[in-house]
Amino acid sequence: MAFGIDDAIAAGLKIIDKFVPDPAAKTQAEADLRASLMAWDQGQAATNTAEAQSGNWFVAGWRPWIGWVCGLALGVQFVVGPLAVWAFDMAGHPIQAPPALDDMLWELMFGMLGLGGLRTFEKIKGVARK
Template sequence: MLLDFIPLIGAAAQKLLDLIPDPGARARAAEDYRRALLDIAARAEADQREVNRAEAASPSLFVAGWRPAIGWVCAAALAFQYLLRPLWVWAGAVWWPAAPPPPALDDMLWQLMFGMLGMGSLRTIEKMGGGKSGGAGK
């Protein structure tokens, strides 16, 4: 995914921008770079929305149902990890102290959830835009 390379691309672009001797021209070039990067991200997001609409409109369960299925699996995993497992560990400690605790899920669950919700790269894009998102959660 392109957004995974933003830090690398940003570092290379900053080195190139540092080569511009005129501070005014350097600032304009930096702003043009940020604007172009945000434009690319916005176009990619718009294209993905179109794909999402087409998939959601499909009558096939295998086309329209895969996202909800993964969402329910993620919701079930979160329920297990943060509701059922702690209760299970507590009940085991009270009534079956010799029983081993159930396995725990790792932090990859959060990455899956943020990716599904489209939140994985939003902070990176906001930082590239200079924090001009206008959102309440800066």
């Protein structure tokens, strides 16, 4: 379940409703809450943009690094591991069929293909950064 800025505003409004009886003060408190949360969100977006534009690989490269680590982990978990278990289990036994791919791998693959398709769409529309 995702927790977004709308959820934070709703939680803050419940607290304001309990502790601020004056309608004018309540309206001002709600406006201040919304403004502070939006400023926080804009600050995070500015940080993300600065990180992505950095020429330093250590700063800009953490997202690709996470992608490679997750890709390797998925490869080991869903391909290398099952094949290794199958190969070691076959030692001295009659030939067995190789293991089937886990259904979770298919779900992840289609999600990644969807993201790749969106990236291609961005490039076609000319809104991609690079």
